[in-house]
Amino acid sequence: MKTILLSGNTALSYAVKQLDVDVISAYPITPQTTMVEKLSEYVANGELDAEFIPVESEHSALSSVLAASAAGARVFTSTSSQGLLLMHEIMFITAGLRLPVVMGIADRAVSAPINIWNDHSDIMAQRDAGWISFFAESAQESYDRTIQAYRIAEDENVHLPVNLNFDGFILTHTYEPVTPIDDELVLKYAPKRRRKLVLDPNNPMTFGGLGSPEYYFEAKYQAIKALEGSLKTIIEADKEYERISGRGYGLYNAYMTEGSDTILVSLGSVGGSIREIVRRMRGEGAKVGSLSLKLFRPFPAKELAEVLSKTKCVVVLDKASSPGTIGGPLFLEVQATLKSFDINVPAINIIAGLGGREIGPDDIRLMFRKGLKVVSDKKVDKLLDYVGVYL
Amino acid sequence: MPYKTLKDLPVEEYFGPGHRLCQGCGAGIIARLVTKVAGANTIIVNATGCVEVSTTFYPDTAWGLPYIHVAFENSAAVASGVRAAYNAMVRKGIVDKNPNVIVLAGDGGTADIGIQSLSGALERGDHILYICYDNEAYMNTGIQRSGATPYGAWTTTSPPGKLSPGQKTTKKDLVEIAVAHGIKYAATATVAYLIDAANKIEKALNTPGATFMHFLSPCTPGWRIDTANTIKVSRLAVQTALWPLYEVVDGEYITTVKVPKRLPVIEYLKIQGRFRHLLNKPEEVAKIQAYADKLAEKFGYGPISP
Numbered sequence: 001m002k003t004i005l006l007s008g009n010t011a012l013s014y015a016v017k018q019l020d021v022d023v024i025s026a027y028p029i030t031p032q033t034t035m036v037e038k039l040s041e042y043v044a045n046g047e048l049d050a051e052f053i054p055v056e057s058e059h060s061a062l063s064s065v066l067a068a069s070a071a072g073a074r075v076f077t078s079t080s081s082q083g084l085l086l087m088h089e090i091m092f093i094t095a096g097l098r099l100p101v102v103m104g105i106a107d108r109a110v111s112a113p114i115n116i117w118n119d120h121s122d123i124m125a126q127r128d129a130g131w132i133s134f135f136a137e138s139a140q141e142s143y144d145r146t147i148q149a150y151r152i153a154e155d156e157n158v159h160l161p162v163n164l165n166f167d168g169f170i171l172t173h174t175y176e177p178v179t180p181i182d183d184e185l186v187l188k189y190a191p192k193r194r195r196k197l198v199l200d201p202n203n204p205m206t207f208g209g210l211g212s213p214e215y216y217f218e219a220k221y222q223a224i225k226a227l228e229g230s231l232k233t234i235i236e237a238d239k240e241y242e243r244i245s246g247r248g249y250g251l252y253n254a255y256m257t258e259g260s261d262t263i264l265v266s267l268g269s270v271g272g273s274i275r276e277i278v279r280r281m282r283g284e285g286a287k288v289g290s291l292s293l294k295l296f297r298p299f300p301a302k303e304l305a306e307v308l309s310k311t312k313c314v315v316v317l318d319k320a321s322s323p324g325t326i327g328g329p330l331f332l333e334v335q336a337t338l339k340s341f342d343i344n345v346p347a348i349n350i351i352a353g354l355g356g357r358e359i360g361p362d363d364i365r366l367m368f369r370k371g372l373k374v375v376s377d378k379k380v381d382k383l384l385d386y387v388g389v390y391l
Numbered sequence: 392m393p394y395k396t397l398k399d400l401p402v403e404e405y406f407g408p409g410h411r412l413c414q415g416c417g418a419g420i421i422a423r424l425v426t427k428v429a430g431a432n433t434i435i436v437n438a439t440g441c442v443e444v445s446t447t448f449y450p451d452t453a454w455g456l457p458y459i460h461v462a463f464e465n466s467a468a469v470a471s472g473v474r475a476a477y478n479a480m481v482r483k484g485i486v487d488k489n490p491n492v493i494v495l496a497g498d499g500g501t502a503d504i505g506i507q508s509l510s511g512a513l514e515r516g517d518h519i520l521y522i523c524y525d526n527e528a529y530m531n532t533g534i535q536r537s538g539a540t541p542y543g544a545w546t547t548t549s550p551p552g553k554l555s556p557g558q559k560t561t562k563k564d565l566v567e568i569a570v571a572h573g574i575k576y577a578a579t580a581t582v583a584y585l586i587d588a589a590n591k592i593e594k595a596l597n598t599p600g601a602t603f604m605h606f607l608s609p610c611t612p613g614w615r616i617d618t619a620n621t622i623k624v625s626r627l628a629v630q631t632a633l634w635p636l637y638e639v640v641d642g643e644y645i646t647t648v649k650v651p652k653r654l655p656v657i658e659y660l661k662i663q664g665r666f667r668h669l670l671n672k673p674e675e676v677a678k679i680q681a682y683a684d685k686l687a688e689k690f691g692y693g694p695i696s697p
Contacts, residue, residue, distance in 0.1 A: 022479035023472065049483060051475035056511030060468035063461055063508070067436070067472030070459055072486070073479055075472075093461055194485065199457040199473060201432045201490050208460035209447030
């Protein structure tokens with residue numbers, strides 16, 4: 001198909017249209033709005049044959065798509081920030097009921113102070129809800145991953161909800177050339193199949209019953225195992241997508257990590273800026289590398305460990321905080337990964353970019369310098385540091 | 392339609408007798424009646440509450456119909472989602488029949504925590520029947536007051552004391568709230584008048600858009616009544632005009648069970664332990680009587696017969 005100009009938001013909407021989603025339900029919140037505006041247009045024009053439920057809250061948005069999914073429909077919702085926090089309760093239930101709901105998240109800071117700009121505080125607060133969680137770096141990737149998400153979520157071995165994270169404004173509102181794949185190809189890759197366990201009067205079934213201590217743990221255990229096991233499906237889905245479209249993303253983007261002294265680990269759109277700084281610093285003789293993680297849940301610990309074992313210091317960039325503990329959410333994962341796989345590489349944590357604070361070239365250079373200093377000093381002075389905060 | 396006697400009701404059962412609701416529970420009677428009238432082509436949505444915990448104790452289920460429970464405050468949104476799914480799937484030829492979608496939610500799940508999602512569904516006019524089984528408190532968690540607890544009632548969080556008569560506020564008028572959304576059908580009902588209720592359920596299901604029914608549902612432990620008195624106390628609620636039976640069709644109020652000679656509210660209060668502390672406080676009983684008198688006037692109930 002020919003290349004068109006789409007923003008992160010409209011790229012997602014375009015994919016949802018091609019996926020022949022049956023039910024969409026969403027509540028407007030900046031910077032997610034243009035995504036649902038576009039979907040409303042598609043439905044109003046008849047370009048997408050779907051029901052659009054204009055709900056009165058995000059809580060109802062997720063509740064209604066959950067229910068539509070239980071009834072057997074292919075569904076989509078999207079939100080951001082406070083809206084995602086309002087969905088928190090229902091996120092656990094979606095995963096617990098094993099429903100293949102797909103949600104777009106325009107990642108945004110969380111109040112207070114109220115702030116509409118990007119960081120990852122909203123999604124990190126949903127870390128343990130049991131969803132598959134992707135991060136994108138571009139509009140093209142948002143589009144491609146949306147198509148992958150349905151194939152993964154609806155896979156019989158997975159049956160779990162998926163959220164697609166793309167940075168508020170930075171990705172949601174930036175227009176980029178996007179090359180979609182053909183409509184028929186989309187539905188061939190992610191076909192709609194009638195699931196066996198649905199709300200159907202011809203085959204009555206009880207959804208959402210009470211799990212007593214004799215049964216709750218087993219249900220929970222199965223959902224946990226399904227999330228762990230989904231990694232295989234995720235890798236296969238990406239490979240197959242690459243085969244049909246020429247584009248695959250893997251679990252991470254590793255750039256100049258071989259033979260590096262320091263790797264900066266990040267999530268989301270900042271990865272591109274980091275790679276550019278890596279390119280420049282390599283030109284200046286600094287042995288730095290970048291690892292931009294694409295999948296946060298299930299956390300690809302083993303695969304990550306392999307890359308990080310080959311460097312001398314790991315710097316983890318968190319665009320979210322976990323107040324009162326030793327580091328940000330991503331750092332905790334990476335540090336646990338290093339220790340669990342007996343990788344004797346020091347790691348430090350940088351928290352930056354909260355509430356849309358710009359992460360510029362100098363900030364990224366500073367992060368690398370902190371890592372390189374650990375290597376030259378052979379010790380960690382400061383486990384957690386903040387870059388770009390002025391107090 | 393219309394049903395005239397109990398013999399006219401369908402013989403099919405979709406609500407199993409092995410559920411774990413209390414003896415004399417009003418909600419169990421409601422669930423049985425609703426599923427009978429609605430029939431096999433129906434999907435039940437249930438809010439968290441007594442009915443949910445007592446009928447879906449895994450691996451058992453009392454439901455012979457497709458059933459979904461998600462959470463406490465969102466059952467109207469859940470119903471909207473089921474309806475939207477079927478609308479889309481019927482249109483696209485994925486399934487052939489569009490079922491009834493019925494919500495069963497308690498007064499807490501309706502008048503308090505669920506009122507936002509209810510308002511959303513009513514305003515959108517999604518084709519669902521929302522039934523509130525109102526036992527007038529949070530009974531499942533141990534009899535705490537709700538926005539539907541009547542004035543003067545004892546609950547564990549509205550205890551009568553030197554400074555309090557018990558519940559200090561009057562019930563939220565859920566039917567009025569529902570009607571204010573411009574829905575085409577709303578009604579009250581109770582378990583002492585099953586034929587009246589059955590006809591209303593059928594009417595609601597056959598009315599396009601969102602419909603609402605408010606069912607008074609006695610709770611024997613919460614109301615401190617004998618388990619044999621569920622029907623009696625429901626009948627007294629109607630005969631004292633504390634629970635007038637009416638429907639609102641396209642904005643027009645129609646009294647469906649007429650009470651030419653009313654009973655004084657004391658008859659209703661005195662058989663319930665939750666009002667026991669009021670029995671020697673005539674000034675409090677008078678307030679409840681005045682509340683009933685207003686309702687009697689509004690719905691054309693007759694004078695109190697000595």
